[in-house]
Amino acid sequence: MIFNTSYLLALCLLCATQIVCHAKTIKKAEANLLRPLQELSPWQGKWFPYAPGEPHVKPKKLQHLPTWQTNAIPKNNSDPWQGKWFPYAPGEPHIPKREPSAQQTKDSWQGKWFPQAPGEPHLPKTQLHICDDGVHNLSVDYDPEDIRENSNYLCLNSNRSLFSPNLNTEALLTQHFLPSAYVPPSKCLNESIAYTHIPPTNGAFRPLPAVYGSYKYLPPQRYMRNLAEGAIVMLYHPCAYQGQVEQLQHIVAGCLYRHLVTPSQLLTPERPLALLAWRHSLSMSVVDRQQVGQFIRMYAKLGPLAVENLARVVEQRETYKASLLTEARLVTDLDDSELCGYMEEEQHM
Numbered sequence: 001m002i003f004n005t006s007y008l009l010a011l012c013l014l015c016a017t018q019i020v021c022h023a024k025t026i027k028k029a030e031a032n033l034l035r036p037l038q039e040l041s042p043w044q045g046k047w048f049p050y051a052p053g054e055p056h057v058k059p060k061k062l063q064h065l066p067t068w069q070t071n072a073i074p075k076n077n078s079d080p081w082q083g084k085w086f087p088y089a090p091g092e093p094h095i096p097k098r099e100p101s102a103q104q105t106k107d108s109w110q111g112k113w114f115p116q117a118p119g120e121p122h123l124p125k126t127q128l129h130i131c132d133d134g135v136h137n138l139s140v141d142y143d144p145e146d147i148r149e150n151s152n153y154l155c156l157n158s159n160r161s162l163f164s165p166n167l168n169t170e171a172l173l174t175q176h177f178l179p180s181a182y183v184p185p186s187k188c189l190n191e192s193i194a195y196t197h198i199p200p201t202n203g204a205f206r207p208l209p210a211v212y213g214s215y216k217y218l219p220p221q222r223y224m225r226n227l228a229e230g231a232i233v234m235l236y237h238p239c240a241y242q243g244q245v246e247q248l249q250h251i252v253a254g255c256l257y258r259h260l261v262t263p264s265q266l267l268t269p270e271r272p273l274a275l276l277a278w279r280h281s282l283s284m285s286v287v288d289r290q291q292v293g294q295f296i297r298m299y300a301k302l303g304p305l306a307v308e309n310l311a312r313v314v315e316q317r318e319t320y321k322a323s324l325l326t327e328a329r330l331v332t333d334l335d336d337s338e339l340c341g342y343m344e345e346e347q348h349m
Helices: 002-040 102-106 147-152 220-228 242-255 289-299 310-314 341-348
Strands: 172-175 213-215 232-236 259-263 273-277 280-284 324-327
Touching: 220 232, 220 259, 220 273, 232 242, 242 259, 242 273, 242 289, 273 289, 280 289, 289 341
Parallel strands: 213 259, 232 259
Antiparallel strands: 172 280, 213 324, 232 273, 273 280
């Protein structure tokens, strides 16, 4: 029994000695393994929240800015935020907002609402009143976009032989007398214009004159403005003999710049061609070259709105050009300083 006890005690001491030696070996091995890493690259950055072994320092409390009395930003080095706190700075006493006045409560926006203010009854839109711009509201005289207006320049007579040239029909010169103080009125497109005689050679007109040249159709309310400044207007019935129409147009275009050419249903089959000047008209069945030239030289450039220096006016004014086919070409100049000059040269040859 004593032998067994001694044996067990010796065995326990031996085991304890081995355990202690093994632990020292492991600790020494760990120290040898970690040493190269520590010597190679120690951590030089910042530790968060603080480095191992560093005493813990509590952060300083920020001092709040005092209550701002003005719009200026107070300088306070203790608070890096130099802007404005919303709705108010921490620790700043809360100032209640001012109540708006009765007028401001009613409508804070003092300008104009479009199309109407909130709660305001809706009023129907009214068309803008345009006196005459040569583009809008043209239908009161002639609408170039309406196909029903095609009758103004189409031959609707089934018997075109009635319009054939007749050498036995004399040309008819008509003159209308007006008071010397008469000034033709200019009417906007919201008013209709009617004339007392056919074809009209005087009366009211639209404010904008027509561009000089040939038209698919030009209503009298338009060319009347040009007659007032001394223009010559050539009318022809849509059923007139085409050869006579071209001959008359060639003569007129060679005599002066300020001329207009347009078809018209106002002419009769007996005299389907006509020249108009202010207060004068010459209706004919057959074109007489000398008679046409004489009419132009006598009555062109006459009218209540005729001016000496028309070139200065023509280049700057607004004009009407709906249904314009060909713009007139200069003969001498914009003032037509010489009328039908080529006819005089032909007579001397």
